[in-house]
Amino acid sequence: MKIGIIGLPLVGKTTLFNLLTSAKTATSQFFSGRTESNVGTATVPDRRIDYLASVYHPRRTIYASIEFTDVAGLVRGAASGAGVGNQFLNDIRQVDALVHVVRLFQDSDVPHVEGSLDPMRDLDTVDTELVFADLELVEKRLERIRTAKKVTSAQQEEKGILEKCRSALEAGQPLHAVEFGPEEKNALRPYGFLTEKPVVLVANLDEEQLSKHDYPQRADLQKWAEEHGVPLVEVCAKMEVEIAELPPEERVPFLAELGLEEPGVARLARAVYKRLGLISFFTVGEDEVKAWTIRAGTPAKQAAGKIHTDIERGFIRAEVVAFDDFAAAGNMAGARDQGKVRLEGKDYVVADGDIINFRFNV
Secondary structure (H helix, E strand, O other), X not given: OEEEEEOOOOOOHHXXXXXXXXXXXXXXXXXXXXXXXXXXXXXXXXXXXXXXXHHXXXXXXXXXXXXXXXXXXXXXXXXXXXXXXXXXXXXXXXXXXXXXXXXXXXXXXXXXXXXXXXXXXXXXXXXXXXXXXXXXXXXHHHHHHHHOOOOOHHHHHHHHHXXXXXXXXXXXXXXXXXOOOHHHHHHHHHHOOHHHOOEEEEEEOOHHHHHHOOOOOHHHHHHHHHHHOXXXXXXXXXXXXXXXXXXXXXXXXXXXXXXXXXXXXXXXXXXXXXXXXXXXXXXOOOOEEEEEEEEOOOXXXXXXXXXXXXXXXXXEEEEEEEHHHHHHHOOHXXXXXXXXXXXXXXXXXXXXXXXEEEEEOO
């Protein structure tokens, strides 16, 4: 899974990137004009994996992971060449979702690019630049079709879909708000349009704001997120980076002081999974305990293919126990004694937290 981190300059995108990926990427106190993107992988914390590892003591424990791309900050007018333009947005054309960071934290040493804190204005600024970036891509493709020596029937169909996109974008409408048929969606997929991607909103707070669970325009942000079906995650990226550098046993008390039961990476990962309709199932044993990420609604046979195509091809049955039932029993033997382990066929829809042993023959 790949996620792009976007926002204005100096809102804490790279600090959040460092928090998520444990990277040590330098952050800029002032707008640096960088156009390169930072790429790193985050391990998704999961208490269920922690528990399973404590039971099996495996040689390897493998958590789910997310690849994050932190792109340079956008500024108002970037699509028209302001700042460094928006050419670096091509780095996130093929990500699965976007994390949009807006700044709420107060810091006189880090000036806001617009001169004042206003998250609703900043949301609109970045969203507008994404619309313009998609519009530029549409117009370039339409120009190629127009100037082609021969236009095929496929290109003619593509032209019609792109013109539909152009009309919406010129009206300031993001493509996720446009109704496309299944064939149209398939035709648009290779473009990786930014305004079509699912979004998770991150409010980057200071320590006082996070501990009080209050900050300017919080109600407005919550209303916007609810109206747009966008998860809102509140973090204090700067403080959480510092906490993450502590020994594991010392982190919990510091998080508790901020009113948090888990770190920002766990909360953000859960929001991303929910937004994308993803779940995790687990395979366990003395050799390895591992989390596997699939889309909700995936049947057992297809989930087996996530592990190996041979398992999917030779699928016989899936031996399944829900994590909560396993934890209540204490181990697999106890779950069997309680009748919680069951055999499921190829059409069984895998549930979040299922522990599965696939039986197959090839």
